[in-house]
Amino acid sequence: MTAPTGAAGASPFDPIGDMLGRVRAEFAGDDSGAMADYIPQLSTADPAAFGLALAGVSGAVYEAGDAGTPFTIQSISKPFACALALADAGVDEVLARVGVEPSGEAFNAVSLEPGTGRPDNPLINAGAILTSSLVAGTGPEERFARILDLLSRCAGRDLVVDDAVFTSEHDTGDRNRALAHLMRAAGSLTVAVDEAVDVYFRQCSVLVTAADLAVMGATLANGGVNPRTGSAAMDQAVAEQVLTVMATCGMYDFSGEWLFRVGLPAKSGVSGGLMAVSPSQFGIGMYSPRLDERGNSVRGVEASRAISERFSLHAMHQVTRSGPSFVRVAPDGSEWPVGPRAAAAGRGRRPCAGPVDAGLHRVRHGRAGTPDRAAAHRRPRGPFGGGRRPRPCDPVPTRAEALAHLAGTT
Numbered sequence: 001m002t003a004p005t006g007a008a009g010a011s012p013f014d015p016i017g018d019m020l021g022r023v024r025a026e027f028a029g030d031d032s033g034a035m036a037d038y039i040p041q042l043s044t045a046d047p048a049a050f051g052l053a054l055a056g057v058s059g060a061v062y063e064a065g066d067a068g069t070p071f072t073i074q075s076i077s078k079p080f081a082c083a084l085a086l087a088d089a090g091v092d093e094v095l096a097r098v099g100v101e102p103s104g105e106a107f108n109a110v111s112l113e114p115g116t117g118r119p120d121n122p123l124i125n126a127g128a129i130l131t132s133s134l135v136a137g138t139g140p141e142e143r144f145a146r147i148l149d150l151l152s153r154c155a156g157r158d159l160v161v162d163d164a165v166f167t168s169e170h171d172t173g174d175r176n177r178a179l180a181h182l183m184r185a186a187g188s189l190t191v192a193v194d195e196a197v198d199v200y201f202r203q204c205s206v207l208v209t210a211a212d213l214a215v216m217g218a219t220l221a222n223g224g225v226n227p228r229t230g231s232a233a234m235d236q237a238v239a240e241q242v243l244t245v246m247a248t249c250g251m252y253d254f255s256g257e258w259l260f261r262v263g264l265p266a267k268s269g270v271s272g273g274l275m276a277v278s279p280s281q282f283g284i285g286m287y288s289p290r291l292d293e294r295g296n297s298v299r300g301v302e303a304s305r306a307i308s309e310r311f312s313l314h315a316m317h318q319v320t321r322s323g324p325s326f327v328r329v330a331p332d333g334s335e336w337p338v339g340p341r342a343a344a345a346g347r348g349r350r351p352c353a354g355p356v357d358a359g360l361h362r363v364r365h366g367r368a369g370t371p372d373r374a375a376a377h378r379r380p381r382g383p384f385g386g387g388r389r390p391r392p393c394d395p396v397p398t399r400a401e402a403l404a405h406l407a408g409t410t
């Protein structure tokens with residue numbers, strides 16, 4: 001458990017970090033799956049590494065395990081390069097060149113429309129090579145510099161390339177070159193093959209941590225504004241478009257089952273990273289390098305599923321029926337996960353109406369462990385500042401209640 005970073009006046013009481021730690025402990029023993037080795041440098045990572053992080057739209061970040069361990073972003077760069085292409089070229093031009101249909105095939109498949117060479121979507125390799133080529137720039141250096149700048153703005157810090165991974169992928173990337181040649185021959189790729197794959201290999205080789213992925217996800221959740229820096233990385237409309245493609249295509253040929261079981265827009269990468277987003281609420285970043293047969297992190301998928309189920313995060317879940325939303329934020333910066341069990345326990349709480357139901361639940365709280373219940377009826381300060389006046393709503397759970405939720409005994 002790590003104290004939240006970036007929350008004003010954060011208290012050591014950290015139920016979300018605690019929750020992440022519990023989920024980590026639950027799945028740390030699973031050593032199934034295999035590391036990617038088709039990019040040889042990836043197989044040098046520590047297979048046991050397992051980090052989880054959650055970043056709220058408040059900017060608070062919670063971590064467990066190896067959340068600060070660097071790894072290359074790989075395919076999780078794809079939604080961000082797509083965002084830049086959408087911003088630069090516009091929706092119509094991008095959709096004319098690449099689809100938004102789940103391919104149902106492996107990430108490196110030749111999923112190209114017969115005749116046109118149009119890839120199925122921007123989150124498989126072919127589509128990503130193409131969308132990166134649509135990023136504005138005088139040449140590959142400028143295109144990559146702009147992608148790196150966007151990734152950095154979403155992470156809230158200056159990211160760098162892992163040269164060893166870049167070289168390793170460059171030296172073994174014949175399949176991606178072949179995809180680019182096919183698209184070039186069909187006319188869908190209009191820049192030179194070497195330039196296109198160079199930008200793509202570099203964007204895949206950018207180093208991030210699980211905590212970075214959480215903040216990047218929170219930026220998408222927050223309408224394109226990085227909640228830690230306040231910097232607008234992309235327009236809200238673009239963030240929504242990217243989240244939509246992540247929801248349908250983000251997990252390769254597992255995308256349908258992922259949405260069915262976990263219900264969150266997400267993107268995975270072959271180094272073992274996974275970013276999931278609860279729109280308007282938070283981003284989750286995970287890192288565990290052993291992959292399943294589809295190229296998704298085994299523990300990342302299992303941990304995401306557990307968190308989603310336990311806290312009713314599925315996008316299709318009807319919030320009002322089951323009660324309070326996932327997270328409550330107190331002005332001291334502590335955030336409280338609240339699961340459906342509390343509502344099921346039937347304490348006569350009534351759900352809050354309005355924005356609090358759709359997003360982080362902003363409830364005034366005295367100090368950790370001694371809830372100021374009357375404060376739930378006053379205007380909130382704290383990490384979100386004022387702005388929205390919450391309606392009187394559920395009593396804030398006591399520390400004992402919150403810990404009981406986490407232990408699963410309520």
Ligand code: GLN
Nearest residue numbers: 074075107125204269270
């Ligand atoms: N760089 C990797 C590749 O092109 C990205 C694939 C992935 O993360 N799924 O093969």
